[in-house]
Amino acid sequence: MATFSGKEDTMEVYDVTIIGGGPAGLYSAFYSGLRAMNVQLIEAQPYLGGKLNLYSEKIVWDVGGMPPMPAGQVIQQLIDQAKTFQPTIHTGEKIDGITKEADGNFQIHTTKDSTYLTKTLLLAMGNGILDPTPTPFFTNNGELLDNVHVSVTDFEAMKHKRVFISGGGNSAIDWANTLAPIAKEVILVYRQEEFKGHEAEVERVLSGPVTCILQADLISKKLTPNGSSIETITIQDKETNRKETLSVDEVIVCHGFNRKNELFEQNDVGLEVFDNYYVKATPQTETAIPGVFALGDAAKYPGKVHLIAGAFHDAVNAVNAAKTYIDPQANAMGTVSTYADKLKPKVATVWKQYATE
Ligand SMILES: Cc1cc2nc3c(=O)[nH]c(=O)nc-3n(C[C@H](O)[C@H](O)[C@H](O)COP(=O)(O)OP(=O)(O)OC[C@H]3O[C@@H](n4cnc5c(N)ncnc54)[C@H](O)[C@@H]3O)c2cc1C
Structure with a gap:
């Protein structure tokens, strides 16, 4: 943890501060340690993993060398790896x-009224902080009721349940198709005339066991006696005005997310913002500001790959660039992990694991 005794000159100055705890930020935390830099990572949400939390039960199958596994497991592995060199994580x-x-140092300020100093900054903030669009399914304070979800993190909880899904885009259709074999019944309700998802998935949802209701408005909900969950939802056909009340066990709301990225407006360093949600960068992750690097989904440059693999590639470039920014004599590229001195003391433990498997 950064220490601040009241005098600015005693505040710890980090070599690297990473904004964002998604794949780009977590992998950068590991790689910064490998390159012998002291690093802190700051994540706005109370949990790490970035966007992978939106699809934690979906199988990720397109990262080189990684067996297919739920995104939730990918998050856990990224966190474990990120902690290899004990970074500070907030x-x-x-x-x-x-x-x-x-x-020449950067001073960063956080919503907890903390101030940190850092020599370099890695912008790994994706497209900002994603908060679900407020809907009538939430409480008046904008919180989720107990049986309302914006993403499914536990398939077991959906087993043999009556699942009501609101929305008509890719995510609603995808959840409907995924949960159809698990739930007792899936009811997909959308206010427009046609679903907006990928053609093949729309066809699948229309021809499968999911009850699809189009052109219907949600007009009211009834809560359980203790007020913690939704018990029934009343919908109304937009053409006939006919009302129908459906009992529900679980509700999934796919009405999109609001992206918050006030940082773009509130920085005094002159970040170049692109298409509202991207930082203009070079393929080596450099921004217009020396010492500030943009990586992962936050970055845009010709040929940028907005995938987990692309985030890892950027992370290596960003950390190497930070290293040579701090110490121009340092090697532009770190040594490969197979020869890295910093990993040598840990290698014996890894070999032991293989010996016992
Ligand atoms: C539904 C879906 C399915 C996907 N499936 C795949 C797949 O199968 N394979 C694949 O390779 N990719 C997939 N992707 C893309 C992949 O998830 C992204 O490319 C990846 O998450 C990018 O990682 P990141 O770290 O750059 O950004 P993110 O994962 O978006 O993480 C950014 C983090 O920064 C935090 N943050 C933002 N602003 C601030 C701030 N001011 N202060 C502190 N923290 C902040 C955010 O809260 C967030 O946690 C999928 C994406 C979606 C939406």
Whole structure:
């Protein structure tokens, strides 16, 4: 943890501060340690993993050398790897201001009213902080009721349940098709005339066991006696005005997310923003500001791959660029992991695991 005794000159100065705890940020935390830099990672949400939390039960199958596994497991493996060199990790803390100091360090300010100093900054903030679009399914405070979900993290909880899904895009259709064999019944309700998802998935949902109701408005919900969950939902046909009340066990709301990225407006360092949600970068992750690097989904440059594999590639470039920014004499590329001195003391433990398997 950064220490601040009241005098600015005693505040720890990190070599690298990473904004965002998704795949790009987590892998950068590992790689910064490998390149012998002291690093902190700051994540706005109370949990790590970034967007993978939106599809934690879906199988990720397109990362080189990684066997197919649920995204939730990918998150866990990324966290374990990120912790290899004991980085400082803050969760539930949003960076809301960046300034450059006279000595060249960056000062960052967070919503917990903390201030940190860092020599370099890695912008791994994806497309901002994703908060579900408020809907009538939420409480008045915008919170989720107990049986309302914006993403399914536990398939077991859907077993033999009556699942009501609201929405008509890819994510609603995908959840409907995925849960159809698990749930007792899946009811998919959309207010438009046609679903908007991928053609093959739309066909699958229309021809399968899911009850699809189009052109229907959600007009009211009834809560359980203790007010914690939704018991019934009343919908109304937009053409005939006929009302129908459906009892539900679980509700999945796929009405999209609001992206919050105030950081783009509140920084005093002059980040170049692109298409509202991207930082303009070079393929080596450099931004217009020396010492600030953009990586993962946050970055846009010709040929950028907005996938987990692309985030890893950027992370290596960003960390190497940070290293040579701090120490121009350092090697532009770190040594490969098979020869890395920093990993040697840990290799014996890994071999032991293989010996016992
Ligand atoms: C439904 C879906 C399925 C996908 N499936 C696959 C797949 O199968 N294979 C694949 O390779 N890719 C897939 N992707 C893409 C992949 O998830 C992204 O490319 C990857 O998550 C990008 O990682 P990232 O770390 O750059 O950004 P993110 O994962 O978006 O993480 C960014 C993090 O930064 C945090 N943050 C933002 N602003 C701040 C701030 N001011 N202060 C502190 N923290 C902040 C956010 O809260 C977030 O946790 C999928 C994406 C979606 C949406």
